[in-house]
Amino acid sequence: MRKIVEMGRLAYCVPSILLALGFIVVLTSLFIWVQPSTILQSLISREIRFAIGLSLITSFTVATTALVLGVPVAYAMARGIIPGGRLLETILLIPFGMPPVAVGATLLVFFTNTRPGSLLDELFRIVFTPRGLLVAQFFVVYPIVLRVLKNGFDSVNPIYEAVSRTLGYTQLKTMIHVTLPMASHSVLSAFLLAFIRALGEFGASVTLAGAIRFKTETIPIALYLSISGGELGSAMALIMISMIVAGVSVFTLLLLEEKSRAHGVVRA
Amino acid sequence: MKALLVQDLWVKRGKNIVLKGVSLEADERSILVVLGPNAAGKTTLLDAIAGIVIPFRGLIEIMGRIVYSSNNPKVFVPPEKRKVALVPQEYALFPHMSVYENIAFGLRAKKLSREQIRAKVMHVAEILGITSILDKRPDQLSGGQQQRVALARALAVEPDLLLLDEPFSAMDAPTRERMRSELKRLLKELGITTVMVTHSFADAWALGDVIVVLKDGKKIAGAHPRELIEKPLNHGVAEFLGYIVLKGRVEHVEHNVVILEAPGLLALRVQQVNTSLFKPGSCVLIAFRPDDVVLSKKPLSDVNTFTAKIEEVSFTRYGVRLIIDVGSLKLSVEAPRGPLTVLVGAKLSPGDKVFVHIPPNIINITPCQTD
Ligand SMILES: Nc1ncnc2c1ncn2[C@@H]1O[C@H](COP(=O)(O)OP(=O)(O)OP(=O)(O)O)[C@@H](O)[C@H]1O
Ligand SMILES: [Mg+2]
Numbered sequence: 079m080r081k082i083v084e085m086g087r088l089a090y091c092v093p094s095i096l097l098a099l100g101f102i103v104v105l106t107s108l109f110i111w112v113q114p115s116t117i118l119q120s121l122i123s124r125e126i127r128f129a130i131g132l133s134l135i136t137s138f139t140v141a142t143t144a145l146v147l148g149v150p151v152a153y154a155m156a157r158g159i160i161p162g163g164r165l166l167e168t169i170l171l172i173p174f175g176m177p178p179v180a181v182g183a184t185l186l187v188f189f190t191n192t193r194p195g196s197l198l199d200e201l202f203r204i205v206f207t208p209r210g211l212l213v214a215q216f217f218v219v220y221p222i223v224l225r226v227l228k229n230g231f232d233s234v235n236p237i238y239e240a241v242s243r244t245l246g247y248t249q250l251k252t253m254i255h256v257t258l259p260m261a262s263h264s265v266l267s268a269f270l271l272a273f274i275r276a277l278g279e280f281g282a283s284v285t286l287a288g289a290i291r292f293k294t295e296t297i298p299i300a301l302y303l304s305i306s307g308g309e310l311g312s313a314m315a316l317i318m319i320s321m322i323v324a325g326v327s328v329f330t331l332l333l334l335e336e337k338s339r340a341h342g343v344v345r346a
Numbered sequence: 347m348k349a350l351l352v353q354d355l356w357v358k359r360g361k362n363i364v365l366k367g368v369s370l371e372a373d374e375r376s377i378l379v380v381l382g383p384n385a386a387g388k389t390t391l392l393d394a395i396a397g398i399v400i401p402f403r404g405l406i407e408i409m410g411r412i413v414y415s416s417n418n419p420k421v422f423v424p425p426e427k428r429k430v431a432l433v434p435q436e437y438a439l440f441p442h443m444s445v446y447e448n449i450a451f452g453l454r455a456k457k458l459s460r461e462q463i464r465a466k467v468m469h470v471a472e473i474l475g476i477t478s479i480l481d482k483r484p485d486q487l488s489g490g491q492q493q494r495v496a497l498a499r500a501l502a503v504e505p506d507l508l509l510l511d512e513p514f515s516a517m518d519a520p521t522r523e524r525m526r527s528e529l530k531r532l533l534k535e536l537g538i539t540t541v542m543v544t545h546s547f548a549d550a551w552a553l554g555d556v557i558v559v560l561k562d563g564k565k566i567a568g569a570h571p572r573e574l575i576e577k578p579l580n581h582g583v584a585e586f587l588g589y590i591v592l593k594g595r596v597e598h599v600e601h602n603v604v605i606l607e608a609p610g611l612l613a614l615r616v617q618q619v620n621t622s623l624f625k626p627g628s629c630v631l632i633a634f635r636p637d638d639v640v641l642s643k644k645p646l647s648d649v650n651t652f653t654a655k656i657e658e659v660s661f662t663r664y665g666v667r668l669i670i671d672v673g674s675l676k677l678s679v680e681a682p683r684g685p686l687t688v689l690v691g692a693k694l695s696p697g698d699k700v701f702v703h704i705p706p707n708i709i710n711i712t713p714c715q716t717d
Contacts (some may be wrong), residue, residue, distance in 0.1 A: 237438045240398040243425035244432045245452030245503060255451075259442045 182285025230264020379554030610673025
């Protein structure tokens, strides 16, 4: 009996360990190309620091905006408040299934070749500016936020909201004191997934905002510039940074998940 | 003034019309029980009174104030302004709050100081005997404790109307019995007008000042339980609730026990508090739930135990459904597999002889209508 259990455990452990090892080998393989000192030097360059700063700022802004705009829409979809909710959901999820470059190109056409688009561009200066980064990243990230939030709201039984209403809480207060805390796990996940996805966003950003040094140069765009310019040292530094940022973000995500589960908030 | 007045209420859920012209009323400080089978529309009725679903026709008045009206002028008062408190079937304690915070929740929506809130929470917690669990989380509580906390949360805001949805459904039989009398005492002490919905005849009789029977979204009966007993038991009502209804004759009456004779059931003993209504030789209507009878291989008791023959055996999701023949009476009984295996044996087949025990305290009797 015990033997079988141990064999079973082995069947889970072996592939997990092998895959993790495989990932480590792949992720670190780039670094044998370059001297550590070159990487260190690039790390302190002004350009790379600019790219890190810009990436963090745009990703944070985009994740926050997507969350704020995601809550009412995801809630409406989860509770079936809007007639034709499925059509709405489909429309809002389309960018999720498109190659990011296609999203960027579509946005570029909109802002340069349509009347409302050009008007917006004139007002806010979007094409080939850092604001373009925000717009491009938003379109890529918003569908993810919507999905995760909707799942979260689905898991909150409306009976809790009903009780809250009868106890004197308005719809808005109920959202703040009951629905959001009960879906806090999903809200956190949505934010972090959006943040991580925005950090790595390249296709849509480069198409709409361009690859302009010290202007629209996020980590992925800086990486693109250094690789095409043959600057291997800074490329490696950027790759390392993106790995570290991704690692830290994902780890935080997992920690927060565990914490909200420990609080019993996740149970529906 | 009526504490609650509902007139010709029509409610849709999705595409279905779930309530079809329901009218009812409750006096101040009374307990109105709405009794009905699954899908009768009981929860929907509570939701409509609370303002969680919006009817499409009718009138709802709480303490003389119109909270919903489809006539001119149209009125819809949102739930947070109705002064009703809802205890849903699944209790719905907020999992992200402690017991204390759950009870304080409704009070925090009012303009009260921390001390006032604390005092009120402690007060209801004391009444309900839950002061020792105030720091716990809902998932650390037993079903009975959860119910008390849900009640405390509702009572803390001192509502005009308390709405209870199947308050005992999550409890085992002994707990259920205890909580029933406890709840009744509490509600009467606090003098709070209550609408309770249930599918249990016993709950309805134990708690209701007035019982309204709801079926397929329509009210099919409404009366004081005393009337239901003193006047004839409504055949239709009992039968639709899954009761077996038989006619019998009173043999004699002992202290608190009426002994009857019914087809197939000789010397049937029934526990009854008010035995004065039953004169020897008079006609009685007997009602009991077939699922409350106990089957066994050996006689379990020397009263109300009858021999029977199994006619049909079929397996269901919950256990075994048996059709048994007791004298001239055919009973369709569904029993969980475990107890059945212990008491009767693992193998059941048509033709087997079993004993049927009908506990004296599960039988309802009323005098027959004299006409
Ligand atoms: N949100 C909903 N959408 C569509 N139909 C619903 C909804 N809620 C309830 N119904 C339907 O309305 C009818 C009445 O439901 P309701 O929950 O009021 O019955 P109930 O008497 O409380 O039943 P139960 O004893 O099972 O709790 C059922 O047929 C149910 O399927
Ligand atoms: Mg119900």
